[in-house]
Amino acid sequence: MSYGIILLLLLCVMILWRSEYENSHFKIVTYRLPNRKIKTPVRVVYLSDLHENVFGRENEELLQAIRMQKPDILLLGGDLIIGKGKRVECDHALHFLRELGEICPVYYSYGNHETRVKEDPRFRRYENEIKKLPVTLLNNERAELTVRGQSVQIFGLELTNRQYKDKKEFQAAGTIFDPACLSILLAHTPDYFPEYTAWKPDFVFSGHNHGGIVRLFGTCGVMANSGHPFPKYSYGIYREQESVMVLSAGAGTHTIRFRLGNQTEFVVADLVQYH
Numbered sequence: 001m002s003y004g005i006i007l008l009l010l011l012c013v014m015i016l017w018r019s020e021y022e023n024s025h026f027k028i029v030t031y032r033l034p035n036r037k038i039k040t041p042v043r044v045v046y047l048s049d050l051h052e053n054v055f056g057r058e059n060e061e062l063l064q065a066i067r068m069q070k071p072d073i074l075l076l077g078g079d080l081i082i083g084k085g086k087r088v089e090c091d092h093a094l095h096f097l098r099e100l101g102e103i104c105p106v107y108y109s110y111g112n113h114e115t116r117v118k119e120d121p122r123f124r125r126y127e128n129e130i131k132k133l134p135v136t137l138l139n140n141e142r143a144e145l146t147v148r149g150q151s152v153q154i155f156g157l158e159l160t161n162r163q164y165k166d167k168k169e170f171q172a173a174g175t176i177f178d179p180a181c182l183s184i185l186l187a188h189t190p191d192y193f194p195e196y197t198a199w200k201p202d203f204v205f206s207g208h209n210h211g212g213i214v215r216l217f218g219t220c221g222v223m224a225n226s227g228h229p230f231p232k233y234s235y236g237i238y239r240e241q242e243s244v245m246v247l248s249a250g251a252g253t254h255t256i257r258f259r260l261g262n263q264t265e266f267v268v269a270d271l272v273q274y275h
Helices: 003-024 057-069 091-100 121-130 161-165 193-199
Strands: 027-035 042-047 073-076 082-084 087-089 106-108 135-137 141-147 150-157 182-187 203-206 236-240 243-247 265-273
Touching: 027 243, 042 057, 057 091, 057 265, 073 150, 073 182, 091 106, 091 121, 106 150, 121 135, 182 193, 193 203, 193 236, 193 243, 203 265
Parallel strands: 027 265, 042 073, 073 106, 106 135, 150 182, 182 203, 203 243
Antiparallel strands: 042 265, 082 087, 141 150, 236 243
16 A cells, blocks of 8 residues: 555544544634623523534533523524434434523524424424423514613524525515614524615524535635535624624534534624723
């Protein structure tokens, strides 16, 4: 066997080892996001695309890390489960939700994996169990709450299966926020960010593209969840008009368990007063 082949095999082993490490060891990404409506800082923990991934026994490592952040609000941006064809897996997600509800107010909006299996009996059992928990499901609904003396509105957007596939199917019509309130849009896919700005949300929290699967130079994702190369929105902070979008790489994978330069994560967003 030539040295070239040996080196190639070693490189493949190293890449696979690194990918497995990034899938099984999460990081905490922090952002400090100013807004003129904020008088007292609000801490948001945001997690998406867990896809039944587990960190430690019964996800205790992930739960403990979230507890230590002492969030005011916990936002879940969808795809906690795996829902693909006949494959519906949601046991780990349900256990995780049972524990999360003890930390702070939790708001959960569905992603495409939840939406496309909504009629499956296994998912219906999952959803029925969630409704017994201190977790608020927001699927094309708005929640109004007071956080540290400030009025906050959270809208969870659930798209249809067709809207995930065809951009012509979606329009941001009507009004969903009171402009006097701090407004947060939970929207699983970032692909409609320009359309979302018609609703004038202060902050948008998205996921779906798994950070671009392989990420180059920190923020450049190689592939979208749809398979399209170099998506416009793959990771990080994006701004358009008066809206700021936080796009997470997510905390899991499905189908092909591969990431590179793109470690699993959850987000801590400190929403602070604008100076």
